[in-house]
Amino acid sequence: MNKISNILSALFSPLLVPTYGMAMAGTLTILHLLPDSLIWTAVGITFVITGLIPISAIIAMYRSGFIKDAALNERTERSVPYIITALCYMGCGLFLYKANAPFWLPMFFAGGALACVINTIVNRWWKISAHAAAMGGLVALMFRIVASHYALYNLNIWISAVIILAGLVMTARLYLKRHTLWQVLLGFVNGFLCVYLLSMIR
Numbered sequence: 026m027n028k029i030s031n032i033l034s035a036l037f038s039p040l041l042v043p044t045y046g047m048a049m050a051g052t053l054t055i056l057h058l059l060p061d062s063l064i065w066t067a068v069g070i071t072f073v074i075t076g077l078i079p080i081s082a083i084i085a086m087y088r089s090g091f092i093k094d095a096a097l098n099e100r101t102e103r104s105v106p107y108i109i110t111a112l113c114y115m116g117c118g119l120f121l122y123k124a125n126a127p128f129w130l131p132m133f134f135a136g137g138a139l140a141c142v143i144n145t146i147v148n149r150w151w152k153i154s155a156h157a158a159a160m161g162g163l164v165a166l167m168f169r170i171v172a173s174h175y176a177l178y179n180l181n182i183w184i185s186a187v188i189i190l191a192g193l194v195m196t197a198r199l200y201l202k203r204h205t206l207w208q209v210l211l212g213f214v215n216g217f218l219c220v221y222l223l224s225m226i227r
Contacts, residue, residue, distance in 0.1 A: 026200060027110065027200070027201070027205060029197070030190055030196075030197035030198075030200045031197075031201070031203050033151045033193055033194050033197040034156060034194070034197050034198065034201065034203075036068060037156060037157035037159065037160060037190065037194045038156070038159075039110065039141075039155045039156060039158065040075060040076045040079050040110065042159040042160065042163050043071055043075040043076070043117065043133075043137060043159075044068060044071050044072040044075065044076055044160065045136035045217065046133060046136075046162070046163050046166050047067060047068050047071040047130075047161065047168070049163075049167070050070060050130055050133070050166065050170070051064035051065075051177075051181070052064070053170065053176055053177065053180060054126070054175040054177060055071065055127075055175055055177065055216075056126075056130075057146065057177055067121070067124070067126075068197055070118055071116075074113050074116050074117040074120065075110075075113050075117050075134075076116055078109075078113050078154070079106065079109050079113050082109050082193035083095055083106050083109075085097045086106065088176055089105075091105070092105075092106070094224050098203060100148055100151075100152040103148050103150065103155075104143070104145055104149070106109070107142075107144060107145040107148065107155070107168070108145060109140055110141050111138045111142050112138075114134045114135070114137045114141060115134065115135065115138045117134045118131040118132070118133075118134030118135045118138065119131070121134065123200055124149075124176035127175075128226070128227060129169060129173065129175070129224045129227075130153040131227055132224045133162070133166050133169075133220055135218030135223050136162060136216075136219040136221070136222070136223035136224060137159070137162050137216070137219070138161075139218060139219040139223060140142060140158045140161075140162060140215050140216045140220065141155070142213065142220040143215055143219065144158055144212070144220065146164070146221035147215075150210070151205075152178075152204060152208055153208050153211055153212045153215065154198055154204045154208050154209045154211075154212030155156065155194070155195055155212065156195070156198050156203075156209075156212070157191075157194070157195050157198065157208075157209040157210070157211075157212030157213040157216065158193065158213065158215050158216030158219075159216060160187075160190065160191035160194050160201040160213060160216065160217065161191065161212065161215065161216030161218075161220070162216040163187055163191070163216075164184075164187050164188055164191050164200035164213075164217055165216065165217040165218075165219075165221035165224070166220055166224070167183060167184045167187050168184070168221060169220070169221055169224040169225075171184065176207070186227055191213065195209040195210075195213065218226065
């Protein structure tokens with residue numbers, strides 16, 4: 026169970042979830058009508074901006090001794106990596122906006138950035154879950170796609186799968202004793218509300 030929990034935590038890191046969100050938006054919505062090369066180029070760019078850049082920054086901070094734990098399990102070491110991650114989310118949203126993507130898509134990343142900023146502030150006093158916030162944002166994206174009729178077909182199975190995955194990731198964080206129940210629940214609520222509400226802006 027410990028190994029499974031670590032795998033889930035790694036696969037659904039807050040630095041990878043935005044890429045999954047971009048891939049889902051590109052294949053499950055009206056964006057799927059665009060050329061595949063364009064969609065997967067956007068997915069790749071999303072991975073570089075929201076994944077590789079913050080991961081590289083965290084590794085550099087770890088090797089320089091700025092942080093002692095590359096997994097950021099220490100609450101006091103999270104502020105700078107979180108700010109970098111929020112900036113990367115915003116950068117990806119700006120890229121999509123400049124690329125004339127539908128406005129709800131850049132706002133997905135803006136919502137993620139806002140959730141990250143809120144996590145950074147709360148984290149100064151209390152260790153709120155970034156994994157749960159990321160999964161909350163992914164669930165919110167699915168609900169927004171359905172609520173705004175952007176889907177190409179019925180997404181009930183997809184929504185159910187994403188909700189189950191969110192529950193598994195949150196359970197994994199609890200099992201590994203990285204967070205308490207309230208920390209994962211409020212992290213999820215933070216991510217969900219930020220993404221869902223900001224993606225309403227037209």
